[in-house]
Amino acid sequence: MPVRNALEALTLRPTVFLRSAWPWRSLAYLLGGVVLGSATILAVVGLVAAGTVLSVLVIGFAGYVATVLSGIVVARVERRRMRLVDDDELVDPHEPLPAGAGLRAWLHLRLREQATWRELGYAMVSAGVLCWMDALVVAGTAYALAVTLGAPFFISDEPLSTTLQLSLAGIPLTVVMAYPITAWAGARAAMARAILAPRSDGLLVEVTRSRARLVDAFEVERRRIERDLHDGAQQRLVALSMQLGLARLELPPGSPAAESVTAAHDLAKQALTDLRELIRGVHPKVLTDRGLAAAIGEVASTAPLTVDLDLRLPGRLTPAAEVTAYFVVTEALTNVAKHSGADRAVISAWTERDRLIVEVRDDGCGGADPGSGSGLVGLADRVAVLDGTVTLSSPPGGPTLVHVEIPG
Numbered sequence: 001m002p003v004r005n006a007l008e009a010l011t012l013r014p015t016v017f018l019r020s021a022w023p024w025r026s027l028a029y030l031l032g033g034v035v036l037g038s039a040t041i042l043a044v045v046g047l048v049a050a051g052t053v054l055s056v057l058v059i060g061f062a063g064y065v066a067t068v069l070s071g072i073v074v075a076r077v078e079r080r081r082m083r084l085v086d087d088d089e090l091v092d093p094h095e096p097l098p099a100g101a102g103l104r105a106w107l108h109l110r111l112r113e114q115a116t117w118r119e120l121g122y123a124m125v126s127a128g129v130l131c132w133m134d135a136l137v138v139a140g141t142a143y144a145l146a147v148t149l150g151a152p153f154f155i156s157d158e159p160l161s162t163t164l165q166l167s168l169a170g171i172p173l174t175v176v177m178a179y180p181i182t183a184w185a186g187a188r189a190a191m192a193r194a195i196l197a198p199r200s201d202g203l204l205v206e207v208t209r210s211r212a213r214l215v216d217a218f219e220v221e222r223r224r225i226e227r228d229l230h231d232g233a234q235q236r237l238v239a240l241s242m243q244l245g246l247a248r249l250e251l252p253p254g255s256p257a258a259e260s261v262t263a264a265h266d267l268a269k270q271a272l273t274d275l276r277e278l279i280r281g282v283h284p285k286v287l288t289d290r291g292l293a294a295a296i297g298e299v300a301s302t303a304p305l306t307v308d309l310d311l312r313l314p315g316r317l318t319p320a321a322e323v324t325a326y327f328v329v330t331e332a333l334t335n336v337a338k339h340s341g342a343d344r345a346v347i348s349a350w351t352e353r354d355r356l357i358v359e360v361r362d363d364g365c366g367g368a369d370p371g372s373g374s375g376l377v378g379l380a381d382r383v384a385v386l387d388g389t390v391t392l393s394s395p396p397g398g399p400t401l402v403h404v405e406i407p408g
Contacts, residue, residue, distance in 0.1 A: 018175060029189070
């Protein structure tokens with residue numbers, strides 16, 4: 001998966017991380033934070049001083065207003081700087097200005113927006129705390145490297161061999177220091193995003209509820225289709241197969257009519273098999289009647305590879321959790337059979353602190369990519385509706401592990 005920000009870059013293998021641009025981008029981000037914080041301190045002090053001096057006049061109020069609005073400028077610069085360590089763009093939360101509006105309308109609109117006050121708060125935090133932390137991290141790193149790498153030039157009261165050893169120790173130290181720099185840059189950007197990002201919690205809750213309602217309605221429709229197919233079309237195909245079988249018994253063996261009826265009988269049996277597979281894919285009846293453990297066992301028994309089961313389920317779970325877990329297992333086994341080249345898979349399921357945990361592990365070649373159309377993204381979206389999580393571990397060479405947690 002592509003790395004989107006500095007914190008995710010820390011999870012890369014050391015050889016990949018150290019050869020990437022993330023440490024340098026993080027260092028540039030922190031140096032920019034020092035400059036931005038210093039400029040903010042000077043600007044705010046100047047504006048407050050100007051407002052205080054001119055407070056006897058009406059224009060003194062403009063100095064205080066400019067101080068408040070300076071947060072907009074700082075936030076705009078910060079959103080651009082964040083692209084160094086976070087590829088997810090942070091959108092501007094301000095409402096667009098109506099066409100033809102003047103300066104007064106702009107001030108009125110900005111001063112009544114919550115985003116303006118969040119940005120002012122971020123400017124104060126950045127100038128009062130974050131820029132000093134940036135300076136401390138950068139200066140501490142520079143000092144540590146200067147003391148070690150430059151030991152032969154700065155230390156004269158020690159033997160040359162000692163200072164050379166200290167200088168050589170600075171080489172691995174330089175490599176190691178890339179991690180705290182990147183970690184602090186990622187954490188700082190995350191704090192900035194938490195403060196500056198538009199608040200849309202209510203909308204997200206409503207979207208999540210809407211998705212849950214759609215999934216519930218979809219499951220009801222799936223069950224209706226399964227019931228209609230099972231009780232209608234399947235029963236008619238069973239009756240047709242029986243009638244053709246009886247007709248075969250009445251016809252002389254080897255006659256043209258017997259051959260035609262035999263072919264029709266075979267086609268009817270194949271259609272019945274296909275319909276049963278379709279019904280199982282729409283909504284397995286065994287899942288409704290006997291529960292998740294039995295349904296997983298049925299899927300494992302029809303898989304084209306050896307599947308071991310480790311199911312520790314105390315009883316029936318919520319219908320939504322059972323259906324979601326079932327289709328997770330089905331999709332995971334389908335991927336194993338199609339793409340992994342595995343000979344064996346293991347399905348584990350258990351409950352822990354009111355959560356259903358399902359794992360599908362195989363001994364295949366690994367390298368599974370959710371973005372390659374494997375269906376894992378759709379499963380993750382389905383699990384997310386229930387406030388669950390899907391974790392994929394599939395290093396090149398294997399093994400592949402799909403770990404799912406669903407509120408049960």
